[in-house]
Amino acid sequence: MGTFSPGFHGRARGLADKLPPGQYPTESFPVLSAGPTPRVPTETWTFTVTTENGDSRGWTWDEMMALPQEDTVHDIHCVTRWSKFDTPWRGVPVDAFLEDVETAADYAVAVSHGGYTTNLPLEDLLDGKAWVVHTYDGFPLSPEHGGPARLLVPHLYFWKSAKWVRELRLTLEDEPGFWESVGYHNYGDPWREQRTWDD
Amino acid sequence: MGDTPLHRDGNWLAGPLSEILAVEPTRAWWRCPTCGMAGPLAxxxxxxxxxxxxxxxxxxxxxxxxxVKEADHVWLTMGGATGAFRFRTA
Structure with a gap:
């Protein structure tokens, strides 16, 4: 995934090309929450990948920060219909955490502090399509927006970009997550307007 | 922003629950299986x-x-993490 200066997409593409169906653009960054905001100190933060066999590999904050970092700019789309263009993040591609992991899993469940979960096909986390991000617009990611670190999967509705992520659990079967199990779409492609179960 | 309560009280459930329950939802009590706290919906x-x-x-x-409210449905789980019911409301 390339690195773009903020605004590059905005000048190069028209609004109609950038805005998925049923969305409206916003300059603000709304906070949606399904529970109290976890406060996770970086001193005790860990990120774990667990395979379908129960094998796991973990990273401390310092170990995560020692991995190759990427600056990446994306449009993000919330299922509640707001879209925000050219959001600048810094973090580690998910590929880096899965590099040496042996798995036959086709799916993953992102697990967060506070108990939130969301499910994705594993391939949607690979090949530069997803990151564990810790910095937004040059500043440490605030707890309200998922700091100290959240998942970023910008090609899917933003509920898939789990705040306060602490684990990726690789699974052989697809396991619907927190919102997917109460009517939201299992995949959540904003360009196909996959909002709910029936879409 | 960090210390602003993000939640509202349980009376916010009254409208959506009354669409699918035949009884007055605000008169319901709830007991937590984890910590044992009990009290009214509110x-x-x-x-x-x-x-x-x-x-x-x-x-x-x-x-x-x-x-979760949709145009024609309400999805509901009580307590557990999975196993939602979908009720038709329109």
């Missing part, structure tokens, strides 16, 4: 309304109820 901490309503125990934050 004491729950409710997050949302978007993308859905999540009601939590005020004592231990365990999820008590999740409710």
């Amino acid at each position: 004491q729950l901490h409710v997050y949302g309304p978007e993308p859905g309503l999540t009601a939590r125990c005020p004592g231990c934050t365990r999820v008590a109820l999740r409710l």
Whole structure:
């Protein structure tokens, strides 16, 4: 995934090309929450990948920060219909955490502090399509927006970009997550307007 | 922003629940299987309304109820993490 200066997409593409169906653009960054905001100190933060066999590999904050970092700019789309263009993040591609992991899993469940979960096909986390991000617009990611670190999967509705992520659990079967199990779409492609179960 | 309560009280559940329950929902009591706290619906901490309503125990934050409203349906889970019911409302 390339690195773009903020605004590059905005000048190069028209609004109609950038805005998925049923969305409206916003300059603000709304906070949606399904529970109290976890406060996770970086001193005790860990990120774990667990395979379908129960094998796991973990990273401390310092170990995560020692991995190759990427600056990446994306449009993000919330299922509640707001879209925000050219959001600048810094973090580690998910590929880096899965590099040496042996798995036959086709799916993953992102697990967060506070108990939130969301499910994705594993391939949607690979090949530069997803990151564990810790910095937004040059500043440490605030707890309200998922700091100290959240998942970023910008090609899917933003509920898939789990705040306060602490684990990726690789699974052989697809396991619907927190919102997917109460009517939201299992995949959540904003360009196909996959909002709910029936879409 | 960090210390602003994000939740509302359980009375926010009254409208959506009354669409699918035959009894007055605000008269319901709830007992937490994790911490044992018990009380009326109004004491729950409710997050949302978007993308859905999540009601939590005020004592231990365990999820008590999740409710998602769509145009023609309401999805509801009581207590557990999975196994939602979808009710037709229109």
